[in-house]
Amino acid sequence: MYELFFREFNKKIALTPEEQDLIKKYLTPKKLRKKQYLLQEGDVCKFVAFVEKGALRQYSLDESGNERIIQFALEGWTISDLYSFLTGETATYHIDALEDSELVLISKSAHEELLQKVAKYETYTRLKITGAYIAMQKRLTSIISSSLEERYSSFITLYPDIVQRVPQHMIASYMGLQPETLSRIRRRISSR
Amino acid sequence: MKTKQTIAVIGAAGSMGSAISRSLSKGNYRLLLYANQQEKTRTLIGQIKAVQPSADVEAMDCKVQASWEADIIILAVPFEAEKEVAEKIREMANQKIVISISNPLNSSYDGLVTRPDTSAAEELQKLLPNSKVIKAFNTSFAANFSTPVIDGKQADAFIAGNDDEALQTVAELVAVAGFNPVVAGDLSASRILENMQLLLIRLGMKYNYNWLAGWKILHN
Numbered sequence: 001m002y003e004l005f006f007r008e009f010n011k012k013i014a015l016t017p018e019e020q021d022l023i024k025k026y027l028t029p030k031k032l033r034k035k036q037y038l039l040q041e042g043d044v045c046k047f048v049a050f051v052e053k054g055a056l057r058q059y060s061l062d063e064s065g066n067e068r069i070i071q072f073a074l075e076g077w078t079i080s081d082l083y084s085f086l087t088g089e090t091a092t093y094h095i096d097a098l099e100d101s102e103l104v105l106i107s108k109s110a111h112e113e114l115l116q117k118v119a120k121y122e123t124y125t126r127l128k129i130t131g132a133y134i135a136m137q138k139r140l141t142s143i144i145s146s147s148l149e150e151r152y153s154s155f156i157t158l159y160p161d162i163v164q165r166v167p168q169h170m171i172a173s174y175m176g177l178q179p180e181t182l183s184r185i186r187r188r189i190s191s192r
Numbered sequence: 193m194k195t196k197q198t199i200a201v202i203g204a205a206g207s208m209g210s211a212i213s214r215s216l217s218k219g220n221y222r223l224l225l226y227a228n229q230q231e232k233t234r235t236l237i238g239q240i241k242a243v244q245p246s247a248d249v250e251a252m253d254c255k256v257q258a259s260w261e262a263d264i265i266i267l268a269v270p271f272e273a274e275k276e277v278a279e280k281i282r283e284m285a286n287q288k289i290v291i292s293i294s295n296p297l298n299s300s301y302d303g304l305v306t307r308p309d310t311s312a313a314e315e316l317q318k319l320l321p322n323s324k325v326i327k328a329f330n331t332s333f334a335a336n337f338s339t340p341v342i343d344g345k346q347a348d349a350f351i352a353g354n355d356d357e358a359l360q361t362v363a364e365l366v367a368v369a370g371f372n373p374v375v376a377g378d379l380s381a382s383r384i385l386e387n388m389q390l391l392l393i394r395l396g397m398k399y400n401y402n403w404l405a406g407w408k409i410l411h412n
Contacts (some may be wrong), residue, residue, distance in 0.1 A: 001283065025286070025322045026287065026288060026322075027217070028286060029260055029283070029284055030263070031257075031260045033261075036196075036222075037195050037196065038195070040194040040195040041194075042194050043195050047205060082359060105287075107287060109357070110287060
């Protein structure tokens, strides 16, 4: 049930079977069906979720109720309202399932205990957060300095699975564009 | 909490299981009902929807699947059946709240089958070492769920467990069911709670309370 979770973990830092068994005790298996919420804005986010199977998105709603997607998560990715998880303040994002999904949750209390008990879990967490920080910086740079065509081209190169599995209007929202603008960009790219 | 919690009720067709399911269908919960007799579960869902058309309730044909989807698992099965169910759902119940409602009564209702130094809840915790077992609803009769106010007083419902956050979550659930939640202590307090219900059952038989009886702690 935790195959992908441990495969990804072991890619970052190799675990002994004993360490793996110890970590397993702290994991929560959770199945979520399409359109169900994992988290709603206003609640405290009490877990990080690793996607074994399926797809989720994280978004906020603006004053007119438009969705602003900040992240997608497919197999092998982790998703959480990290600010809320780490500070205990209420979440500013919604997280819901775009497909039927199988998740591995790590609750706040399990996370804290694992940090104390398994040194490699701390390393894993550091590598995950460093990776997320770098990805965020890249996304920021791309928003500031690349043209829309360049941004979309690099998105489809980096995340071909998302393009296949996620509706276009959600990708537009992720890129901060109106769906019509994204359609125009796609036409321009395909006519080249 | 805004995010809907999913609750699996295993043994939903029994008198306690169906009473709990009915009362929790009023709350912001998604209920997954499992029972060996699936026909009874479907009838129950029909009855719940007739009263509460917006109720988010669904019949499940597998207790393992129900536990996998659940955030909270309620074992509404007799004490004798808990071991077998626990073994089946153990992996899916990892780190989750599992509510033990059972009273380990003997066949003549005049004693408990558990040793004095343990309880049904503690035995369940041994079977599910990585779950957060909470004792709840064992001091309430099934009839109390439709009438949680007896003689003008809201019945107390005692809760015991070792995890503070889980106790808080279950206290909210008990309040949704219409009772006044009272945290009795850690999981070993279940020994007292299970004996309290033994006493209430015995008094009920002796004085013919007709199952409409409950506990209320009087205090200043």
